[in-house]
Amino acid sequence: MEARAIARYVRSSPRKMRLVIDLIRGKSAAEALALLRLTNKRACHVAEMTLRSALANLQAKADNPYLDPSNVMIKQAYVDNGPMLKRIQPAPMGRAYRIRKRSHHLTIVVETKD
16 A cells, blocks of 8 residues: 655755655655654755655555554655746846746655555
């Protein structure tokens, strides 16, 4: 059985989140939660919340009051680009620099081992 959770419009760059997601892809949920707790990146907080949401969705789907995270694997974890906010910053000699504030969508799919 599998379940998924999606975090949309997260205000950080997809490149920074991919560094974190590459750490947990294919691991058990318990190991991934421990890695996310100990990794010193700001993106880990959003990834941990999304993983916990996917575990809760799996628990609700299975009608199981307690689901052991060590029996759950991360089947898929990927980051898609979200919309970009475009801003203008003044530059020297009357020019203007464009600032692109990036966002992303994070998807985590979990499944039970059996």
